[in-house]
Amino acid sequence: MSSVSLDDLQRLTQWDTPTICNGLELVCPERRATGFTTDPLVSLDASLPPVIGYARTARIRAAAPSCDDEQTAKALRLNYYEYIASGQRPSIVVIEDLDSTPGFGAFWGEVNTHIHRGLGAAGCVTNGSMRDLPDSASGFQLLAGRVGPSHAHVHVVDFGGDVTVQNMSVSNDDIIHMDLHGAVVIPPEAVSKLPAAIELISKREAKILDAAKSTDFSFEQLRQAMQQAGEIH
Numbered sequence: 001m002s003s004v005s006l007d008d009l010q011r012l013t014q015w016d017t018p019t020i021c022n023g024l025e026l027v028c029p030e031r032r033a034t035g036f037t038t039d040p041l042v043s044l045d046a047s048l049p050p051v052i053g054y055a056r057t058a059r060i061r062a063a064a065p066s067c068d069d070e071q072t073a074k075a076l077r078l079n080y081y082e083y084i085a086s087g088q089r090p091s092i093v094v095i096e097d098l099d100s101t102p103g104f105g106a107f108w109g110e111v112n113t114h115i116h117r118g119l120g121a122a123g124c125v126t127n128g129s130m131r132d133l134p135d136s137a138s139g140f141q142l143l144a145g146r147v148g149p150s151h152a153h154v155h156v157v158d159f160g161g162d163v164t165v166q167n168m169s170v171s172n173d174d175i176i177h178m179d180l181h182g183a184v185v186i187p188p189e190a191v192s193k194l195p196a197a198i199e200l201i202s203k204r205e206a207k208i209l210d211a212a213k214s215t216d217f218s219f220e221q222l223r224q225a226m227q228q229a230g231e232i233h
Contacts, residue, residue, distance in 0.1 A: 105152025
């Protein structure tokens with residue numbers, strides 16, 4: 001179980017995911033170029049606020065039927081839902097579509113968004129597709145690789161293991177922060193350090209932004225503002 005408090009996690013939802021990434025650059029400089037999604041994702045509802053949670057991972061396929069018999073396939077799906085319902089909450093579901101063309105069939109739509117929201121998931125990030133956009137669960141933060149009309153042969157291959165979605169590698173129970181921009185993995189030891197780092201960055205940026213927004217903005221003002229920003233520690 002994580003030693004991170006729920007209050008510390010929820011505190012990070014006041015900032016968007018780019019701001020969290022900025023803070024991680026100070027707290028974990030070695031992760032500056034890793035740990036976040038890098039390919040475009042489509043947001044189910046771009047107006048939703050950021051969410052954070054513990055990763056529940058799975059892999060799917062949709063272009064061809066499952067090799068399992070019907071009884072085995074149903075048992076796997078139920079075991080998957082039991083996995084989603086277990087563990088620390090809130091959760092973020094991270095699903096890797098293994099098809100050569102990810103998103104051939106949609107796992108996500110009206111039914112699964114409602115099921116997952118009911119089982120404690122705050123959102124999902126996947127390289128697969130989504131559908132039923134108007135009928136999907138309200139308040140469920142969902143980022144997908146594309147939008148499509150059919151679920152085709154979509155089925156769970158396995159769950160609980162390591163996955164990679166849009167170049168973001170995720171393990172079960174990793175802490176995920178996500179919003180309309182994408183998602184990032186937050187190391188547990190960084191959670192309590194991020195607010196101070198973000199405050200520092202905000203103070204530095206304020207010097208530059210205040211100058212840039214002034215009516216008499218000039219290069220000389222920019223130079224001075226950048227110097228002042230660099231002096232804030």
